[in-house]
Amino acid sequence: xxxxxxxxxxxxxxxxxxxxxxxxxxxxxxxxxxxxxxxxxxxxxxxxxxxxxxxxxxxxxxxxxxxxxxxxxxxxxxxxxxxxxxxxxxxxxxxxxxxxxxxxxxxxxxxxxxxxxxxxxxxxxxxxxxxxxxxxxxxxxxxxxxxxxxxxxxxxxxxxxxxxxxxxxxxxxxxxxxxxxxxxxxxxxxxxxxxxxxxxxxxxxxxxxxxxxxxxxxxxxxxxxxxxxxxxxxxxxxx
Amino acid sequence: xxxxxxxxxxxxxxxxxxxxxxxxxxxxxxxxxxxxxxxxxxxxxxxxxxxxxxxxxxxxxxxxxxxxxxxxxxxxxxxxxxxxxxxxxxxxxxxxxxxxxxxxxxxxxxxxxxxxxxxxxxxxxxxxxxxxxxxxxxxxxxxxxxxxxxxxxxx
Numbered sequence: 001x002x003x004x005x006x007x008x009x010x011x012x013x014x015x016x017x018x019x020x021x022x023x024x025x026x027x028x029x030x031x032x033x034x035x036x037x038x039x040x041x042x043x044x045x046x047x048x049x050x051x052x053x054x055x056x057x058x059x060x061x062x063x064x065x066x067x068x069x070x071x072x073x074x075x076x077x078x079x080x081x082x083x084x085x086x087x088x089x090x091x092x093x094x095x096x097x098x099x100x101x102x103x104x105x106x107x108x109x110x111x112x113x114x115x116x117x118x119x120x121x122x123x124x125x126x127x128x129x130x131x132x133x134x135x136x137x138x139x140x141x142x143x144x145x146x147x148x149x150x151x152x153x154x155x156x157x158x159x160x161x162x163x164x165x166x167x168x169x170x171x172x173x174x175x176x177x178x179x180x181x182x183x184x185x186x187x188x189x190x191x192x193x194x195x196x197x198x199x200x201x202x203x204x205x206x207x208x209x210x211x212x213x214x215x216x217x218x219x220x221x222x223x224x225x226x227x228x229x230x231x232x233x234x235x236x237x238x239x
Numbered sequence: 240x241x242x243x244x245x246x247x248x249x250x251x252x253x254x255x256x257x258x259x260x261x262x263x264x265x266x267x268x269x270x271x272x273x274x275x276x277x278x279x280x281x282x283x284x285x286x287x288x289x290x291x292x293x294x295x296x297x298x299x300x301x302x303x304x305x306x307x308x309x310x311x312x313x314x315x316x317x318x319x320x321x322x323x324x325x326x327x328x329x330x331x332x333x334x335x336x337x338x339x340x341x342x343x344x345x346x347x348x349x350x351x352x353x354x355x356x357x358x359x360x361x362x363x364x365x366x367x368x369x370x371x372x373x374x375x376x377x378x379x380x381x382x383x384x385x386x387x388x389x390x391x392x393x394x
Contacts, residue, residue, distance in 0.1 A: 001280040008241060008258030008304050030305075037300040038281035040259075050258070054305055078294065099370025101288050101295035101348065180369040 003040035007049040014058055014160065018135055020051045021156045027051055029158060031074060031110030034102045059109070059160065062086070069164040073109025077121075080108055089128070089171035089191060090164065093120040096173070099181045109159045112144070115151050118183040118199040124164075124173065126204045127189035127196035131163040145203035168192035172239030174232045178219065185220045186228045190236040200229055207233065243307045247272065248316040256303050262296075263287040265303035266313060274314040274343050278372070285371035288344035289313050295351050314343035317350065326350055326388040335384030337375035345371045349385050357393055361386065 009027075011017040021027050028047040030036055031054075039045040053059060059074035062083045069085055080086050081094035081103060097103055097111065097120050111121040112132065125132070125141040132139045135158045144152050153159065169192030175184045186199040195207040200214035212229050216222035244253045247270060254269050263280075266272045266289070278284035280299045287298040290312040317324035326346050329335065336342040345368070352359070352367045359367075364385050368378060 002261070002264075003259040005257065005259055008302070010304070010307075030302075033300055033302070033305070034282060034297075037261075037302070041261075041280050041299070050302075052302075052305060099285070100352065100367065101285065101297050101370060102282060102300070104291075104294040105296050105301065180366050182369075 001041050003037075004043055004046045006040075006047055008052065009049065010052045010055050012055050012057075014056055014135065014158065017051050017053055017056060018156065018158065020049075021158070024049045025155070029053055031113070032076065032106040033110075034098065034106035035110070035114045035116070053158070065163075067166050069166070071108050071162050071164065073107065073113075073159040073161055075108050077103040077106045077108055077111065087128075087164065087167060087171065089167055089173055089189060090124055092173040093124045093187075093189060096120050096175045096177070096181075096184065096187065108162060112162065113151055113153060113159050115145050115147075115149050115203070116183070117148050117202055117204070118185075118187070120173070120175070120184065120187055120189075120198065123187055123189045123196045123198035123204040124191075125162065126206060127171075127191040127194050128164050128167060129191075129194065130165070132159055133161045133163065134159050142206075147202045170239050172236040174235045176228050176232060186214070186225055186232055188229070188232040188236045190239060195233060195236060197229055197233075200225060241304055241307075243303050245303075245306050245308070246310045248312055254303075258302065258304050260303045261299050262289070262291075262301040262303050262306050262311075263298035265306070266298060266311070269303075272313050272315055276340055276343050278340065283372070284341065285344040285348065286341050288347045288371075290347060290351065293351075295348050312347070314346055317346060324350070325391040326353070326385070329384040329388035329391060330381075333384040333387055334380045335376070336381075341371055341373040345373070345381060349388065353385070353389050353392055357389065359386070359389055 027049040030050045030052045059072045061072040130141045132144050172190045175187035177184050184199045189196045198204045214222050214225035240255045263277050266275045276286040278286035282297045282300040289298045
C-alpha cells in the first residue's frame with residue numbers, strides 16, 4: 001500500500017506544467033489527489049512522474065462573469081461549497097461529494113476530469129450545460145464525458161476552468177447512496193427543464209423524459225436503480 | 240529525493256525524502272509523531288486525518304512533498320500540556336473510544352467541524368462522522384462525546 005517510485009514536479013505556472021507533461025509521455029497531472037493517490041497507493045497507477053498542479057495560482061479561484069460562474073480547475077471543492085457565488089445546486093451537490101477532509105483537498109477540476117460515472121460534479125456540469133475550458137479548447141459538458149474515467153481530454157491537455165451558467169429555473173440535487181459520503185447509487189441534478197443523472201450509465205446522461213435503462217452493478221441491479229432514479233427524478237421535479 | 244520543510248504543531252522540520260512518501264508516513268517515521276494512525280491507506284477510514292493549513296486532510300492521500308511550506312496540526316496538538324482539549328475530555332467522560340485506533344482522526348475532524356458548526360444537531364454530527372470508521376463503539380458514544388464537547392466549547 002505504498003506508491004511505486006516516481007519523479008515529482010511542482011511547477012508554478014500552467015505553461016511550465018504543460019511543458020513537463022509534454023516531455024514525459026506517462027507523467028500524470030496531480031490535482032487534489034483524492035482519487036489518484038489511492039490508485040498510486042494500490043499501484044493501480046504507476047506513472048513515471050507526477051506534475052503537481054497545486055502551486056499554480058492561475059488555476060484557482062471563483063468569480064462571476066456576466067451571470068456565469070467561473071471556477072478554476074484547481075479550486076478545492078470545499079471552497080466552492082462555501083462560496084457565496086456558488087449556485088444552491090452546486091452547494092447541495094458538493095455536500096454529497098466524499099467527506100469534509102476529501103473536499104478540502106479534492107478539486108472541482110479533478111472531479112470532472114476523473115469522470116467517475118457516479119460523481120456529483122459531472123452530473124451538475126451536464127445539467128447546467130457547463131463549458132469546460134482546457135489548455136487547447138472549450139468543450140461543452142455534453143462532449144466532455146466519453147466513458148467510465150474517460151474524458152475528451154487528450155494527453156498533455158489540462159482543464160483550466162469551468163463555466164457554469166446559472167440555472168434557468170428551479171434547481172435541485174438529490175442522491176441515494178448506501179451511506180452518506182459513499183459513491184452514489186443514483187444521483188439527479190435538475191437545472192430548469194434539464195435533468196441529468198449519474199450512476200445509471202458509463203457517463204452522466206441527460207434524461208429525455210422516457211423510460212430509463214440503467215446499467216446495474218454489484219451492489220445495485222438495474223431494476224433497483226430504475227426505481228431509485230424514477231423516485232429521485234420525481235423529487236427533483238417537485239423542487 | 241526532494242527537500243520538504245513543514246511546520247508541525249508549531250515546530251519547523253526539514254527533511255530530504257522520496258517523492259512517494261505519504262504525509263502519514265512522514266509524520267510517523269520521520270517525525271516520530273505516532274498519534275496519527277494509519278488504517279486503510281486509501282482514504283476510506285479517516286484514522287490518519289490531520290489539519291493541513293487549518294483544514295482536515297487525509298494524510299494517507301497527501302504526499303509529504305505536497306505539504307512543503309505548509310502548517311500541519313496532528314492530534315498531539317490538541318491537549319495543552321497535561322490539560323485535555325474539551326473534545327478529548329468529552330470522549331473520556333462519554334466513553335467515546337474503546338480501542339482508540341480511529342480516535343485521532345475523529346478528534347481532528349470534530350475539532351474543525353465544531354469550529355464551523357458550534358451548535359450542531361445530532362444529524363449533522365452523524366453525517367460528519369460518515370467519513371470515519373469505528374469498529375468498536377457503534378458510534379453512539381462518539382456522537383454523545385462530540386455533542387457534549389460542543390456544549391462545553393460554547394460555555
